[in-house]
Amino acid sequence: MKRAECKQRVEPISLIPNNIPEEITEEDRKFFSEVVSVDLDDAQRARILNPEMTFPNQKAVLAVHWHPEHVPLSLINRRIDAMFPGREQELIIPTQHNELMSYGDYTGVEVDCYSAGFNQKVQLLLHFENSRLSEAGVLRGMLDHTFKYRSSQLFDFIHSITKPDEERLSMAARQTGASDAVICFVQAYVRKIEALLEEQISHISPLSIKNKLLRNFFDRLRSTCGDGVIDRCQTFLTEVKRLVKLSFPSHYFFRTSEIIEEARHLNAGIVIPHPEQFWPVLLAGYDVDGVEVWNPQSHRYTDFLVSVLNEKNRLAGPTRRPLLVFMGDDTHMGEKTRNIIDQDPAKRSREIGYQPAWEDLNIGKTLIKAGWSRESVITEYKARLSG
Template sequence: MPKQAQTMSLIKSEDKNKLFDPEKVSKEITDDDLKAFHEITNLEISSQQADRITTPYEVLLRQKKVLAVHWHPEYIPMDLIRQRIQNTFPNRDEELIIPTQHNQIMSYDGEYSGVEVDCYSSGFKRKVQLLLHFKSSKLENADVLKSMLAHTFEYRSSQLFDLMDTLIEPKWDDYRQLAAEGTGVGENVIRFAMIQTHKLRTLLEQHEHSISREVLKNKIVRNFLDAQRHLYPENFINRVQVFVKSVKKVVKANFSLTYFYRTSEIIEEARGIGGGIIVPHPEQFWPILLCDYDIDGYEVWNPQSQEYTDFLINVINRQNKSRSASTKKLLLFMGDDTHMSEKIKDSTQIEASKFYRDIGVQPAWDDLSIRKSLIVGSFSRKKMIDEYRERLEGQLSL
């Protein structure tokens, strides 16, 4: 940034800090609020955003096998995603790429389809997630599964409204105070969060018939605040975001899981139509490793689950050694867990833990520290692509 522009930016920032008074924030919806709301609910992709989507962070010239069965397209067009993958792996010669939108079946190439499902394991009273993958032609007989996913999608979306209620309604003041004490924020932060959330809820009610249900997620609260950063001091908005995140944790902790379908029910329905089943980031719910679920394999590495990768590989190796010759072996996967809507954000809005993920980029496959364990189990991108594709086609590899 040129020195003059940098100086002007600092002056504007100082003026914004001096002029800001949390007590004087309007409770009425302003033009700025409307602008922010339309910005975060408009799913059209600008040319600048399209460039961000199609431009990868790195070009992997040497990687020829691309295995990506845990990633989220969200509302980003597949043609732009396809271009990004092409630009990331220009020399690829084999791939298995299947999207796994939360509770919504989607396809990347028309041949295979996938979904990440929230479900409930009553044995250890935890929500777990499953990655389901299908030969797309088999989904013609998936009416029951689609109905189960629709219910799960609507129920998970309801968590957003629980979050907004907890940030606004007087009866949840104890939860707000608990979050405030845990984050060290003052009453001015709580009041601001309440005002902005009330505006957002009102706008959602006013525009419920014209916005996509894709935006009805917890992160819309965060996005609404981020869209107004230019109006308020940066450090103040940061404190508000920390407070909202803390409230969200309280809401999630009190969100009833019994309305989700049981894990065994989802597995049974998926198997009934020839689906493949993978458990993603199992280190977040350890007991699932002890359950005798009918699955194809585990994800042992994920950008948010990296600490126990070598341990998980060895667990799979031991389980496979103990299985009879007639029992199918457990497969091993790495999940990049990419959220494509993160790619369109500018530098002031990114969540670094998600922003730098990329479809098919799973460096653990080439990590020398776990290479020995992978070799012992005969695991590689190539072998997992071939074996999992055979299973999805209906030719089980034992």
């Protein structure tokens, strides 16, 4: 059996396996099949249907930034029922990345776009009534293009390792301290993933063509290689992915103004998510309905952002529609299907409709002065979407 040889190793004695078989083994095929599958087994269904947290006393549920991924909406609906059995008011809209999805009476999407004014990719949340879907042909076309372009990042990620892009690999190695043995191990398995993708691409769901495919595959190797080895590989892969994203040419996305124009044609609501990541968009004066002032990875300036929106509304005067305050849980339901030990700790605690900042006493003072609550935002935003 041929074996992939690593030309250099700085670790004379290492726990990193070497001489990885070049041939794709049955185990490789099994692991690949598991990570690209969008079907749920009984254990995964049980994890979806039995949430770890419930909120029986919460009467209003506002959730307009979350990702179903490959989890059926029927199961998600049952999970929401279990989490919020006492809810009396709700606005729950999925926002899959660059793909329209409907839940109840509404359709939503999180769109990648490009703002030339400050030369940066940004994201927008769009929400509209299902009755407008028949008019959404142009938006669908724009999203299809964006979805395919965004998916191409996975292949750039893979090629950076298998071709390879020596500059990226060297930089990632310096940032993470990855040895030649780690890099060799990663390259051997990414070549296998690349070959399996080429072989099976026509049968794989587009939902599986994501950067996390590599992360999920390497996690399958923990049982044979150990956590220490795979943790080193994951750290290195994460840094390579970060460098790929930094150099990804954003100008191939549609412009933010073009997305907003098409959204308004559908009477869609528009919300700016992740303000801490895309802060220049707050200064651009785009025609939006509101700003996400909190989510699990963007919450440092929540109180400040509520104050800024309140001041903007005051200066705009009563003749203009006020900017609304939103909070996004940014839940990725696909993460819930993984074994708990394999789940990303940063994403594990996220739940649809779970936004504790609404109950934060310090933030609450600012919200009261601004006149916003879950209930008032739900009422106002629904009115705009039906206008």
